[in-house]
Amino acid sequence: MKTLNKSYWRRSGLLFILLLLLVLYDLTLGSFPIALKDVFKGLFSTNPDATAELTLRVFRFPRVVTAVIAGATLSLSGLLMQTLFQNPLAGPYVLGINSGASLMVALSTMSSFFLFGSDLGLIGAAILGAFIAGLLILLSSLYVKNKVSLLLVGIMLGSFSGALINVVQAYADPNNLKQFMLWSFGSLQSVEYNQLWILTLFATAGIVLTLLIVKPLNLLILGDRNASLLGVNIKQIRVVIVLITAVLTGVVTAFCGPIAFVGLVVPNIIKLIYKTTNHYHLVIGCILGGALLIVVCDIVMQLLSPFLNLPLNALTALIGAPIVLWIIIRKF
Amino acid sequence: MLRFSQLNIGFTKGQRQDPKVLFTSGELSFQAGDFVALIGPNGSGKTTLFNTILDHQPLLSGNLFFNEKDWKTLSRxxxxxxxxxxxxxxxxxQHLSVKELIAMGRAxxxxxxNQFSQKDHQVVAKVMEELDLTQFAEKDTLYLSDGERQIAMIGKALAQETRIIILDEPTAFLDYNNRRKVLKILQKVARKNKQLIFISSHDLELCFEYCNRVVGIDQKQKEMCDFFEPFHKEDIISKIF
Incomplete structure (x- = not known):
């Protein structure tokens, strides 16, 4: 058992080192290259005159931190959904939880009903939307027992909020509409330096809460009934899981747009690498793996940017869709 | 240790209809160390009785006592x-090892x-040794044979160290050898650990051989019949089936 634990830590360590190297590399990329030694200088000194250091702090550092946080939180919510519904194809995007958040963001940015002018207002709206969508899915899961049917319910939920978003768009002011369209492509560059703390705060809260429910998560894999006979309060834990997922998904969606596939793909790959059901290690793995995936996406986007402007959402779908197909072929 | 007092076992269909009572328990009490087989035709309410004890279904009426404490007053x-x-x-x-499964019983x-104390580790090790599972410790529960997996699940229940263990048709999916093996393990556990064990089963011959008590559900009279050793097979079968 001890030696096994060590091997999980070794895997997490490797992922962490890889992530660190890619983060540093990503920081050198952008509209103009910055040498690695200037990256360190920019991170630890606050000389306002040096252009490189200023660019680093104002543009690149927020972009890369956002990439790390977005990846970590989305894949963690994917893991939570997969454990809750005992379904390897569950994730915040396919279950329509992202769409709930998007709908609320659409309402707040484009309509006069929701005057959530501030960042916190927007995040609050997104989390609320994600939470409501999560509760709807939870409610349907009590009636829809078939795993694939539940995904169809999620897709319907997504289409329904998509239609409502269309209605809002039809009446929207052109400027707001443009802003919303850009948001919906998914971007890591919309978080400013002084907004980073909000993102970090919510993400940390979600991660800490997840680590606190590792024990019930581990028991849930035996099924609801067995878990409840081992002392898990099923009704309570379901709502807690949906709430944590809403916070994690909502805050990232509010800032970066609806990012697809990360939540579905990363937990599956992590389970393949770690070969365990212990959520303590899976949570750490998903945080590192998710961050790694989005940082890689960002590096690809930065490298391609002189030739091609690839939106984040297109890139995650290009990587994600084939992997999902592969999971379906293997498991169903 | 466990006492049924005029339990009405059944279920409610919808909210307005009257509950459908399957049978009444009468007065029955079970002692520590009893290995009880619950027998009866399909649909007679064996699983419903278990579900009622496990709180998955409400008790229609009557009282259930554990060590003379009302079951309803006990917390989760x-x-x-x-x-x-x-x-x-x-x-x-997939990826859940036998040892991890048994350790779940300590939850x-x-x-x-879920930090384990010295005692928790000891209990898991002891259970694995008792059930001869040490060689399977790191094996994936998905790739065990049905017999091994059933014994591993019994190990999880043993690690939980409860006074009562309920097994719903533990032998239903096993071959002849594994049926005997499972029942032999349960018989030994009941005697040695002084635990009260209930199984439901359709393997009458094996129940008569290993259990020290057989409780049948008489569908016509809607009541439970208690039989002690030595069992008279013909009488029991004609009464219950």
């Missing part, structure tokens, strides 16, 4: 430390973060 925490359950079929979970005793 007390209950999971009192009764454990083994379903008739567990399919295994009601461990703290919020």
């Amino acid at each position: 925490k007390e209950k999971v430390k009192t009764v454990s359950f083994v379903p008739s079929k567990f399919n295994g979970v 009601p005793h461990a703290n919020l973060l």
Whole structure:
């Protein structure tokens, strides 16, 4: 058992080192290259005159931190959904939880009903939307027992909020509409330096809460009934899981747009690498793996940017869709 | 240790209809160390009785006592430390090892973060040794044979260290050898650990051989019939089936 634990830590360590190297590399990329030694200088000194250091702090550092946080939180919510519904194809995007958040963001940015002018207002709206969508899915899961049917319910939920978003768009002011369209492509560059703390705060809260429910998560894999006979309060834990997922998904969606596939793909790959059901290690793995995936996406986007402007959402779908197909072929 | 007092076992269909009572228990009490087989035709209410004890279904009327304490007054925490359950079929979970499965039985005793005490580790090791599972410790529960997996699930229940263990048709999916093996293990556990064990089963011959008590559900009279050793097979079968 001890030696096994060590091997999980070794895997997490490797992922962490890889992530660190890619983060540093990503920081050198952008509209103009910055040498690695200037990256360190920019991170630890606050000389306002040096252009490189200023660019680093104002543009690149927020972009890369956002990439790390977005990846970590989305894949963690994917893991939570997969454990809750005992379904390897569950994730915040396919279950329509992202769409709930998007709908609320659409309402707040484009309509006069929701005057959530501030960042916190927007995040609050997104989390609320994600939470409501999560509760709807939870409610349907009590009636829809078939795993694939539940995904169809999620897709319907997504289409329904998509239609409502269309209605809002039809009446929207052109400027707001443009802003919303850009948001919906998914971007890591919309978080400013002084907004980073909000993102970090919510993400940390979600991660800490997840680590606190590792024990019930581990028991849930035996099924609801067995878990409840081992002392898990099923009704309570379901709502807690949906709430944590809403916070994690909502805050990232509010800032970066609806990012697809990360939540579905990363937990599956992590389970393949770690070969365990212990959520303590899976949570750490998903945080590192998710961050790694989005940082890689960002590096690809930065490298391609002189030739091609690839939106984040297109890139995650290009990587994600084939992997999902592969999971379906293997498991169903 | 466990006493049924005029339990009405059944279920409610919808909210307005009257509950459908399957049978009444009468007065029955079970002692520590009893290995009880619950027999009866399909649909007679064996599973419903278990579900009622496990709180998955409401008790229609009557009282259930554990050590003379009303079952309803026990908290969820007390209950999971009192009764454990083994379903008739567990399919295994990929990447979940036998040892991890058995360790899950310690969950009601461990703290919020599931940190194990010295005692928890000892219990898991002891159970694995008793059930001869040490060689399978790191094996994936998905790739065990049905017999091995059933014994591993029994191990989880034993690690829970409850006074009562309920097994729903533990032999239903096993071959002849594994049926005998499972029942032999349960008989030994009941005697040695002074635990009260209930199984439901259709393997009458094996129940008569290993259990020290057989409780049948008489569908015509809607009541439970208690039989002690030595069992008179013909009488029991003609009464129950």
